[in-house]
Amino acid sequence: MRTSIATVSLSGALTEKLTAAARAGFDGVEVFENDLLASPLTPEEIRARCADLGLSIDLYQPMRDIEAVPPDEFQRNLRRAEHKFRLMERLGADTVLVCSSVSPHAVDDDALAAFQLRRLAELADGFGIRVAYEALAWGRHVSTYDHAWRIVEAADHPALGTCLDSFHILARDSDPRALEGIAEIPGEKIFFLQLADAPLMAMDVLQWSRHHRCFPGQGGFDIAGFLRQVIKAGYQGPLSLEVFNDVFRQAEAGPTAVDAQRSLLVLQESVGLTAPPAPVVPTGVAFAELVSPDVEPVSELLAALGFTRTARHRGKPVDLWQQGEARVLLNTGPGARRDGTQLAAVGLESPDPAGAAKRAEALLAPVLPRRRTPEDVPLDAVAAPDGTELFFCATGRPGLPDWTSDFDPADPADPTDPAGPTGPTGPADTTDPTEPAPGGIHRIDHLALTQPWHQFDEAALFHRSVLGLGALESVDVADPYGLLRSRAVTNADGSVRIALGVGPAPSADDGDRAQHIALATDDLVTAARRFRAAGGRLLAIPANYYDDLAARYEFADGELETFRALGILYDRDADGAFRHCYTETIGRVFFELVQRDPGHRGYGARNAPVRLAAQHVRRPVR
Ligand SMILES: O=C(O)c1ccc(O)c(O)c1
Ligand SMILES: [Mg+2]
Secondary structure, three states: OEEEEHHOOOOHHHHHHHHHHHHHHOOOOEEEEEHHOOOOHHHHHHHHHHHHOOOOEEEEEEOOOOOOOOHHHHHHHHHHHHHHHHHHHOOOOOOEEOOOOOOOOOOOOOHHHHHHHHHHHHHHHHOOOOEEOOOOOOOOOOHHHHHHHHHHHHHHOOOOEEEEEHHHHHHHHOOOOHHHHHHOOHHOOOOOOHHHHHHHOOOOHHHHHHOOOOOOOOOOOOOHHHHHHHHHOOOOOOOOOOEEHHHHHHOOOOOOOHHHHHHHHHHHHHHHOOOOOOOOOOOOEEEEEEEEOHHHHHHHHHOOOOOOOEEOOOOOOOEEEEEEEEEEEEEEHHHHHHHHOOOEEEEEEOOHHHHHHHHHHHOOOOOOOOOOOOOOOOEEEOOOOOOOOEEOOOOOOOOOOHHHHHEEOOOOOOOOOOOOOOOOOOOOOOOOOOOOOOOEEEEEEEEEEEEOOOOOHHHHHHHHHHHHHHHHHHEEEEOEEEEEEEEEEOOOOOOOOEEEEEEEOOOOOOHHHHHHEEEEOHHEEEHHHHHHHHHOOOOOOHHHHHHHHHOOOOOOOOOOHHHHHHOOOOOEEOOOOEEEEOOEEEEEEEEEEEEEEOOOOOHHHHHHHHHHHHHHHHOOOO
């Protein structure tokens, strides 16, 4: 179906909004009156700009407080409407949205509302304009779609139809049975369809609508179920996004428009209107790639964690550090000095790397060049919204490009290999790095990626739709200097877990942009002791935390004291326990050691405030 977006959904001046919408592939726009009023362009110039960009103006909106008013006031409303119809003629817009009245002068009289809307439609018809009547969820007398439709039906004029807005409908009643009436409306009388999702919240509906709408798939409403009813009705018009959102108002229009278009691509797929390449769900984490100008401290940290430097990239300053199935690439190339230490790329084990990249491309993810240099193995990779590069990997699978082919085993005898095979801390370790010692690390448990403040919802939708991961509920975590939101996306067996976070506020502070790599062990106490014995420093946790743990859970003799001594945090639910501890932070990055009971699906969210406070203690005061 055609796609459209309301200018109110994007930030910037009208021309910036239009450009962003066109670039993201929208077919049309709803011009919001305020955007037009504030524009230095004449209506004719706006019309021409839209035409140049290949955008139709699908709706002009809103017209307010028209119907069910005393006759003299209605006359003034008609005069106001006529002005707007002339404006729309100049603009080349043929449909106007009329919201149900919120005026204290409006009376509760459907017959009067129908009569006056019919008069308005007669006037509009003379200009070749159609009127789409929408029930605002907080309308004074008309607040439901079925009520608005009854009035439109009673008015019975070809230039009068209804506008369905998913927010107003689902915010009032999301029971699937309440939506069945939509399919009963003749499709040609649904003049317009506005789509918006929203997180489920208990708050005043007007505030909810004006500040918290989001794109389909980013909130808690069943937009697909709603859309199925609209399609059943026979609606033929555009799918138009109308999203009032405080974050999107501030964020750059270009990426927001892409996020918006992606939401519609996914929505259309979910109701069977389109069939893009299917998601190829990743089956594991092949590697995490750090870029760092600080090769020594990072190498020392990896070595203390029990990693062995097993290989080096043939063409680039990239080392592979390995332990069990956990692989960390340490890239000290040119980008490192510019960006400091950060997690720049993630290798995801993929059953079909090329298919995964096709899916990503179809959903507007930026596809990265397959080869960085002519010698490199061609790898499929895309950029996530935060810029993290996602490589679709086929590690050790014959017949498919294997990233490990770009690496040569580290050679202990090679005098040009300054770090030596185990890094600067020690001699060659002759044990097999794929066989972790007791208390060793088996694999990457999860990756935690802090998103730019305005891309949290986009990131969750991206990882779900592009990668086919499932999203858990978002959790709020108190940080001493603000609130952190976190939402995990995972595959079904938990072999890929990514915790997406967003920091308290826009800030240049590395701590607020922290990323971490959580490493799985079967024996955290031993792992923590070994790390310490190898010179590693664990994040110290306050004694108060352990007093609280003692109150909440029963521990075996001495266990709590051991946790206290090592800085081990503990959480438990019906699915088992989660034990974890943290290393110090280098640049944006720290490591977590995790011992997860098999059924446990959490990330220690309950402990996060304590961990965050402890990390702040170690950072300079602002
Ligand atoms: O919040 C509002 O006033 C408003 C205006 C126009 C709409 O289409 C809408 O859904 C809400
Ligand atoms: Mg609306």
